[in-house]
Amino acid sequence: QKEVEQDPGPLSVPEGAIVSLNCTYSNSAFQYFMWYRQYSRKGPELLMYTYSSGNKEDGRFTAQVDKSSKYISLFIRDSQPSDSATYLCAMEFANAGKSTFGDGTTLTVKP
Amino acid sequence: DTAVSQTPKYLVTQMGNDKSIKCEQNLGHDTMYWYKQDSKKFLKIMFSYNNKELIINETVPNRFSPKSPDKAHLNLHINSLELGDSAVYFCASSQAAGGPHEQFFGPGTRLTVL
Numbered sequence: 001q002k003e004v005e006q007d008p009g010p011l012s013v014p015e016g017a018i019v020s021l022n023c024t025y026s027n028s029a030f031q032y033f034m035w036y037r038q039y040s041r042k043g044p045e046l047l048m049y050t051y052s053s054g055n056k057e058d059g060r061f062t063a064q065v066d067k068s069s070k071y072i073s074l075f076i077r078d079s080q081p082s083d084s085a086t087y088l089c090a091m092e093f094a095n096a097g098k099s100t101f102g103d104g105t106t107l108t109v110k111p
Numbered sequence: 112d113t114a115v116s117q118t119p120k121y122l123v124t125q126m127g128n129d130k131s132i133k134c135e136q137n138l139g140h141d142t143m144y145w146y147k148q149d150s151k152k153f154l155k156i157m158f159s160y161n162n163k164e165l166i167i168n169e170t171v172p173n174r175f176s177p178k179s180p181d182k183a184h185l186n187l188h189i190n191s192l193e194l195g196d197s198a199v200y201f202c203a204s205s206q207a208a209g210g211p212h213e214q215f216f217g218p219g220t221r222l223t224v225l
Contacts, residue, residue, distance in 0.1 A: 088152075104154070
């Protein structure tokens with residue numbers, strides 16, 4: 001079993017929809033939870049991160065961590081065609097020096 | 112521009128050949144990584160160097176050998192290329208100063224082994 005599980009999709013939604021992307025994990029020692037966005041034929045780039053449980057909001061994006069359920073989510077409100085990309089969750093132990101990535105979910109937002 | 116750069120961007124080669132990919136970062140970061148991303152988008156860490164010292168070496172065949180001449184450069188040499196080595200290889204860097212290691216990725220090198 002992988003340490004981090006992420007549904008690869010693909011996920012297709014109409015413009016303006018609310019998108020929910022999710023990851024589950026097995027190791028309760030993970031401390032940092034990150035979301036990366038990867039456009040086609042580009043490298044991933046960090047979208048946002050959270051530390052421990054709770055919510056974090058940045059514009060149309062909200063990251064949510066539920067450590068009791070070992071479940072993290074990324075919500076995108078008012079989705080735009082420019083949000084079409086692969087979204088990868090990533091997690092780290094404190095002072096680990098490396099991230100463990102999910103498989104990535106490919107999202108298409110149709111105009 | 113400050114960034115992580117990789118060369119070449121595309122590499123097409125025959126099975127059995129030896130090839131190298133170069134990576135440079137001018138972000139002043141201490142840590143550099145090599146990742147392999149397969150066709151299903153799974154991103155797997157291969158190696159990590161901190162100040163030229165190897166700190167992470169995942170289960171990677173001995174045919175893969177990283178080299179870090181200085182903390183701004185991390186190269187990857189692959190011997191005796193196999194079909195299964197076809198993938199996109201990403202270099203990344205981060206500054207380990209507490210907190211999450213936000214990684215800055217290069218544009219990737221798309222390797223095709225025929």
